[in-house]
Amino acid sequence: MTSLWPRIEPLLAHVTKPARYIGGELGAVTPEHGPGRVAWLLLYPDTYEIGLPNQGLQILYEILNERADAVAERSYAPWTDMEAAMRAAEVPLFSVETSRPAADFDILAFNLSAELTYTNVLNLVDLAGVAVRSSGRSATDPLVIAGGHCAFNPEPMADFVDAFVLGDGEEAVGDITDVVSRWQSQRAAGDDAATREALLSALANISGVYVPWAYEPSYGKDGRLSAVSARAGIPEKVEKRTITDLGAWPYPKKQLVPLIEVVHDRLNVEVFRGCTRGCRFCQAGMITRPVRERPAAQVERMVRDGLDRTGYDEVTLTSLSSADFSGIEDTVSSIINDPECSGQVSVSLPSLRVDAFTVGLAAEIQKVRRTGLTFAPEGGTWRMRQVINKLIREEDLYSAVDSAFSQGWRRVKLYFLIGLPTETDEDVLGIAALAKSCVEIGRRYHPNVTVTASVGGFVPKAHTPFQWFGQNTMEELRRKVNLLKDTVRGVRGLTLRWHDPQATAVEGLVSRGDRRMGAVIESVWRAGGTFQEWSEHFDLALWSEALEASGLTFHESVYRHRDEQEVLPWDHVSAGLHRDFLWQDWQEALAEHGLEDCRWTPCYDCGACTGLGVEHVVASSVAPAGGSQGTGQDLDSGGMVPVRFLATPKAVLAGAAAEAAR
Amino acid sequence: MxxxxxxxxxxxxxxxxxxxxxxxxxxxxxxxxxxxxxxxxxxxxxxxxxxxxxxxxxxxxxxxxxxxxxxxxxxxxxxxxxxxxxxxxxxxxxxxxxxxxxxxxxxEVTSCRWEIDVPQLGPDALTEAIARVLGAETLSVTRERKGRPVTDDMRPSVLALSSAGPLGTGSGLVAELGTRPRGVRPSELAQVMGVELGRARRTNQWIERDGSRWEPLATPAADAAVWERAS
Incomplete structure (x- = not known):
C-alpha cells in the first residue's frame, strides 16, 4: 500500500516538533501487511509525547506483532498546526511506522485514559476519513475499538466506538484478531452472511468485549435511564477480562525509545497490577483487582535487559502503589547494586506510600538526582481520610516529610482532593494546615524548602463506592480553592496549585454520562473543541452550549446524588465488583469507617477474586513494614498529632545497608 | 581524555x-x-x-x-x-x-559550508539572486529572540555563494556562512534571497585561522560514501 510520506514531509517544515510524525523509535517495527493479517492501528488520542509512553498500547503493539496473523502500527493526535496542514493538503491520518493511511487498517484501536480526550477520538476517526458514528460505517470501513480505564463507563462513547475491551487487553486482542480474521475470510470467499452486523455480533460474544450496537438503553418518564437491554444471543452483562498470571506476560520486552523527549521518558517495568488499598475515590484501584504481582526475578531481569537495550539511566517500577510490592527492598537493591549499572541508574517509585520507611527506600535508590518527593495524603483531616479510606495518620505524613527533608530533599509535593463526600470547610482548611506544618518541618533542616500542595477537584467514577455521590459544583470547588488561597497567602515556601474547577465539571459530565452524552461530545468536537485536556484549548462554553442543545444539565448529569435503586449507565458492564459491596462501602464511607487492605486481612467479598476464581497473587504473606494501612498499626490514634517522629532515617538506612551487604 | x-x-x-x-x-x-x-x-x-x-x-x-x-x-x-x-x-x-x-x-568553528536545494528556481534565476545578495551592502533579517523581533545585518556572515547548476525542477546552491558574530541559518539566507528553501545539508564546518583552514575532524572518504547512500 502507498506510503503518504512524500506528501507528509513537505508539511513538516511548517509545524512545531516535526519529529512527532516520523516514527523511527528504537523498538519500532516495520510490519509487512498482507492478506491473512489483521492490521491494527493503535491510537492514543493525545499528542505523541503523551501517547507514546503509554504502556498498555506498547504491550499490545508487541503482542500483536508477534502473531503471524496480525500486524500493528501506531498513531497519535497531530497537534493543531499539523492537523490544519494535513486538512489543507488533504493528507489523512497516517501511521508513524510506514506512513500508511489510517483507513487502510482493519482496526483503529484507541486507548481511553482521560475523558477530556474523547473529542480527539472523534477527530482522529474523522481525520482517517472514516464515519465518526458507528452507524455510519459499512463492512468495508475499519472497526473502531477502545480500551483502557475509561472503557468502564463506555456509554458516552457508545455512538462512536464499535467495540470496547474491558480490563486487561493481552488476551482479548488475540480473540478479536481471530474473530476479524475469520470474518474477513468469509467475506473474501463471497459469503453473504459476513455482514458488519455479523461481525459486531461475533465480537459481542467475546468475553470482556462490549459492543454498544447490541445493547439498547431505554429511559423512564423522569427522563432518566431505566434499563439497558441486550439483543437476543448477546450476554446481558459484560464481565471484564483479567489475566491471572502477570508473569506469563513479560511485556513490553522491547519498550519503545523515542527520538524526542516524551513524558515518562525512562524505562518502565510493571511490578504488579491491581490494588487493594481500597481508596474509595480511586477507580484504578477498584477496577483492576485482584492484585497480581510479577515474580521478583522477572522484574529484575526485565530491568537489567531493559536498561541494557535502551540506554536509559532511569527505571520506574510501575504499579498503583509500588512500595507495596513484596520484597521491594531486595528488588531495588539488586538493581542499584548491579555492577553493570555502575551507580548511575536511578530507580523511581510512583505513588510513594506516605511513611518514613518508603522515604528511606527512596533515599537508598535516588542517590543521584535527588530533586523532589511526592506524597498523596488526598484528604486534609483524619476524618476526611477515613471517609475516602486513605488511612494515613498525620504522624505518618510528618515522619515521611521529616525523613525526606533530613535526607537532602528540598522539595516536597503533596497531592490533595477537594470536593470529596461529606467534606466541610474544616477538612479543606486541614490541607493548608498540613502543608504549613510540612514547611515548618523542612525549615529545621534547610532555610529554603518548598512544599507544593496540589489540589484537584474530585470527580466520582464508575465502579467505585463514590459512584452515587453528587459532584461538587464548579462554583463550590472555586470557593474551596479560594478558601485555600486566602489561607496560604504569604506563607513562605508554600505553593498552592489547583486544577481548573471548570475542567473538573466537564470531566464529571463525561465520566458518569449515559449514552445521550455522545451527542454532547460530538457537538463539542464539531465546534472545534479538540485537545480539551490542554488548558489553552479547554473551552467550557462549548460544553455548556452542547449540553443545553441536548436538553441535559450539569445538575442532572454531574451534581446530583444518585440513590441505591437508580439504574447507572454502566450497570451492564462489570469490573468484577459486587454492587452490594460498593453500596456497603459507600455507607461505610458516610459513617467515616476505614477498611484495611484486604491483602493481609480477611476478605470483604468485593467480588473481584471470587468472581474470577483467583486470589491475590502476592509473594509475601505478611504486610510490608511501615505505614498504617493494613499493617496492624493502631488506627485509633490517627487524629493525634505526634510528639516525636516514628522512624529515624539512619536506622532505616542502616537496615537497608545491612540488607545489601548480606 | x-x-x-x-x-x-x-x-x-x-x-x-x-x-x-x-x-x-x-x-x-x-x-x-x-x-x-x-x-x-x-x-x-x-x-x-x-x-x-x-x-x-x-x-x-x-x-x-x-x-x-x-x-x-x-x-x-x-x-x-x-x-x-x-x-x-x-x-x-x-x-x-x-x-x-x-x-x-x-x-573554534568559524564558518560552515552548506548545500541547499532551491526548488522552483532555475539556475539562471539563482545566479541573479546570488549576484544580488553578494552585491548588497547590508542584508537585514528579522528573527524572533526571546519572544521579541530582532533585526540585524547578516551580510558579514555571507562569505561565499555559488550555483551548483540545475537540480530537479530547481537548482542547487552552495553557501559558506560565517558563525560570527552569530551563525546564520540556511532559512535566513533563503529569506534574504527571496527563494523557497528545500533540503539543506551542512557538509563542512571550518576552522580558519592565520590564513589557513581545516576541519575539526576530516573524513574525505567517508563523506562520499554517506552521500551516496543518502541520495
Whole structure:
C-alpha cells in the first residue's frame, strides 16, 4: 500500500516538533501487511509525547506483532498546526511506522485514559476519513475499538466506538484478531452472511468485549435511564477480562525509545497490577483487582535487559502503589547494586506510600538526582481520610516529610482532593494546615524548602463506592480553592496549585454520562473543541452550549446524588465488583469507617477474586513494614498529632545497608 | 581524555532537534558501555559537548561531538560500534583522540559550508539572486529572540555563494556562512534571497585561522560514501 510520506514531509517544515510524525523509535517495527493479517492501528488520542509512553498500547503493539496473523502500527493526535496542514493538503491520518493511511487498517484501536480526550477520538476517526458514528460505517470501513480505564463507563462513547475491551487487553486482542480474521475470510470467499452486523455480533460474544450496537438503553418518564437491554444471543452483562498470571506476560520486552523527549521518558517495568488499598475515590484501584504481582526475578531481569537495550539511566517500577510490592527492598537493591549499572541508574517509585520507611527506600535508590518527593495524603483531616479510606495518620505524613527533608530533599509535593463526600470547610482548611506544618518541618533542616500542595477537584467514577455521590459544583470547588488561597497567602515556601474547577465539571459530565452524552461530545468536537485536556484549548462554553442543545444539565448529569435503586449507565458492564459491596462501602464511607487492605486481612467479598476464581497473587504473606494501612498499626490514634517522629532515617538506612551487604 | 566524533544526520531523523540528538547520543554512549566521565554534584551527567546547533529539518555530514572519558579507549573501534546503537540516519564518520588543550567546537568553528536545494528556481534565476545578495551592502533579517523581533545585518556572515547548476525542477546552491558574530541559518539566507528553501545539508564546518583552514575532524572518504547512500 502507498506510503503518504512524500506528501507528509513537505508539511513538516511548517509545524512545531516535526519529529512527532516520523516514527523511527528504537523498538519500532516495520510490519509487512498482507492478506491473512489483521492490521491494527493503535491510537492514543493525545499528542505523541503523551501517547507514546503509554504502556498498555506498547504491550499490545508487541503482542500483536508477534502473531503471524496480525500486524500493528501506531498513531497519535497531530497537534493543531499539523492537523490544519494535513486538512489543507488533504493528507489523512497516517501511521508513524510506514506512513500508511489510517483507513487502510482493519482496526483503529484507541486507548481511553482521560475523558477530556474523547473529542480527539472523534477527530482522529474523522481525520482517517472514516464515519465518526458507528452507524455510519459499512463492512468495508475499519472497526473502531477502545480500551483502557475509561472503557468502564463506555456509554458516552457508545455512538462512536464499535467495540470496547474491558480490563486487561493481552488476551482479548488475540480473540478479536481471530474473530476479524475469520470474518474477513468469509467475506473474501463471497459469503453473504459476513455482514458488519455479523461481525459486531461475533465480537459481542467475546468475553470482556462490549459492543454498544447490541445493547439498547431505554429511559423512564423522569427522563432518566431505566434499563439497558441486550439483543437476543448477546450476554446481558459484560464481565471484564483479567489475566491471572502477570508473569506469563513479560511485556513490553522491547519498550519503545523515542527520538524526542516524551513524558515518562525512562524505562518502565510493571511490578504488579491491581490494588487493594481500597481508596474509595480511586477507580484504578477498584477496577483492576485482584492484585497480581510479577515474580521478583522477572522484574529484575526485565530491568537489567531493559536498561541494557535502551540506554536509559532511569527505571520506574510501575504499579498503583509500588512500595507495596513484596520484597521491594531486595528488588531495588539488586538493581542499584548491579555492577553493570555502575551507580548511575536511578530507580523511581510512583505513588510513594506516605511513611518514613518508603522515604528511606527512596533515599537508598535516588542517590543521584535527588530533586523532589511526592506524597498523596488526598484528604486534609483524619476524618476526611477515613471517609475516602486513605488511612494515613498525620504522624505518618510528618515522619515521611521529616525523613525526606533530613535526607537532602528540598522539595516536597503533596497531592490533595477537594470536593470529596461529606467534606466541610474544616477538612479543606486541614490541607493548608498540613502543608504549613510540612514547611515548618523542612525549615529545621534547610532555610529554603518548598512544599507544593496540589489540589484537584474530585470527580466520582464508575465502579467505585463514590459512584452515587453528587459532584461538587464548579462554583463550590472555586470557593474551596479560594478558601485555600486566602489561607496560604504569604506563607513562605508554600505553593498552592489547583486544577481548573471548570475542567473538573466537564470531566464529571463525561465520566458518569449515559449514552445521550455522545451527542454532547460530538457537538463539542464539531465546534472545534479538540485537545480539551490542554488548558489553552479547554473551552467550557462549548460544553455548556452542547449540553443545553441536548436538553441535559450539569445538575442532572454531574451534581446530583444518585440513590441505591437508580439504574447507572454502566450497570451492564462489570469490573468484577459486587454492587452490594460498593453500596456497603459507600455507607461505610458516610459513617467515616476505614477498611484495611484486604491483602493481609480477611476478605470483604468485593467480588473481584471470587468472581474470577483467583486470589491475590502476592509473594509475601505478611504486610510490608511501615505505614498504617493494613499493617496492624493502631488506627485509633490517627487524629493525634505526634510528639516525636516514628522512624529515624539512619536506622532505616542502616537496615537497608545491612540488607545489601548480606 | 577526550575523543572527538564526527557524525552525519540524514533522512527522516533530520526532523529531530539538536537537543534530541544530544539525548540519542547519551543513550548510545551508555549502551556502548564506554567509560564516560561524569559531572560532579547531585545530578551527574556525562560530559559531552556538541558543536554548533544544526537547525531542525537540516541534514549534515559534519556534526561533531566531544566526549570526556575516564579511561583510554581505541577510537578506531568506535565507528562500527555506534552505527548500530544510533537511530537510522545518524552515522559515525570518524573518531579520534583529542589532543589536550584543544578549544571547544563552539569557540573554534568559524564558518560552515552548506548545500541547499532551491526548488522552483532555475539556475539562471539563482545566479541573479546570488549576484544580488553578494552585491548588497547590508542584508537585514528579522528573527524572533526571546519572544521579541530582532533585526540585524547578516551580510558579514555571507562569505561565499555559488550555483551548483540545475537540480530537479530547481537548482542547487552552495553557501559558506560565517558563525560570527552569530551563525546564520540556511532559512535566513533563503529569506534574504527571496527563494523557497528545500533540503539543506551542512557538509563542512571550518576552522580558519592565520590564513589557513581545516576541519575539526576530516573524513574525505567517508563523506562520499554517506552521500551516496543518502541520495
Amino acid at each position: 577526550k575523543i572527538r566524533i564526527r557524525f552525519a544526520k540524514l533522512g527522516r531523523v533530520r526532523w529531530t532537534s539538536h537537543r534530541d540528538v544530544a539525548r540519542m547520543w547519551e543513550r548510545a554512549l551508555r549502551r556502548a558501555r564506554l567509560p564516560l566521565a561524569y559531572t560532579e554534584g547531585f545530578s551527574p551527567r556525562p560530559k559531552l559537548s556538541f558543536g554548533l546547533a544544526l537547525p531542525t529539518g537540516c541534514e549534515s555530514s559534519a556534526e561533531y561531538l566531544d566526549v570526556a572519558l575516564s579511561e583510554m579507549v581505541e577510537p578506531a573501534d568506535l565507528t562500527a560500534t555506534f552505527s548500530s546503537l544510533l537511530p537510522d540516519g545518524v552515522d559515525v564518520l570518524a573518531a579520534q583522540v583529542l589532543p589536550a588543550g584543544m578549544g571547544s567546537l563552539q569557540e
